[in-house]
Amino acid sequence: MARTIVGSAVVVRQKYYWPDVQLNIWTIIMLATAGTILGVFAEFMMIQSQMGLPSPWILPYGVTVGALTIIFILIELVLIAQRRLLPGIVLLFSFMLLVLYLAGAIGTGIQLFSGNNLNNQCNAYVYNMRQKGQTANTLAWLQQQNICQCWNAVFAFWIIGSVFLIWMMIMASQVNANQYD
Numbered sequence: 001m002a003r004t005i006v007g008s009a010v011v012v013r014q015k016y017y018w019p020d021v022q023l024n025i026w027t028i029i030m031l032a033t034a035g036t037i038l039g040v041f042a043e044f045m046m047i048q049s050q051m052g053l054p055s056p057w058i059l060p061y062g063v064t065v066g067a068l069t070i071i072f073i074l075i076e077l078v079l080i081a082q083r084r085l086l087p088g089i090v091l092l093f094s095f096m097l098l099v100l101y102l103a104g105a106i107g108t109g110i111q112l113f114s115g116n117n118l119n120n121q122c123n124a125y126v127y128n129m130r131q132k133g134q135t136a137n138t139l140a141w142l143q144q145q146n147i148c149q150c151w152n153a154v155f156a157f158w159i160i161g162s163v164f165l166i167w168m169m170i171m172a173s174q175v176n177a178n179q180y181d
Helices: 020-050 058-081 087-113 118-127 136-176
Strands: 002-006 009-013
Touching: 020 058, 020 136, 058 087, 087 118, 087 136, 118 136
Parallel strands: none
Antiparallel strands: 002 009
């Protein structure tokens, strides 16, 4: 601990040692996760708008959570550069994002796997009706295939983000306990 005497008060500053490699890997994976979720749902909102359809709640929710994650990571990077990244703050915001990610995974899972779901429609109308050749039908099929694969990818990234947020919470608690000296 570093001590600074200011007038008659003593200020104690705790130094926290974050594992560089783990923090860098976490940051890269979470940027990819947030960027994918943000980009896919923004594309889906654009498609819904172009088709004159309302956007289901999961689309703006995904854009918002992806943007919040990127903002959190940027703030984390600034605090790392200033050597002021506190485990308590990281733990709190990681938990809040974890709740948002779990809600996103559940919402996307409902869209993909319940009732008259996207997964069944993709299997019946896209994957089993392969198109080839230089036609508009082939381009339409490729776009439909892309949409189906994006739904699967975003569901996977909700889960990946949840796992990595749990990892960050564990890492922050270990840093708080000075286990990385």
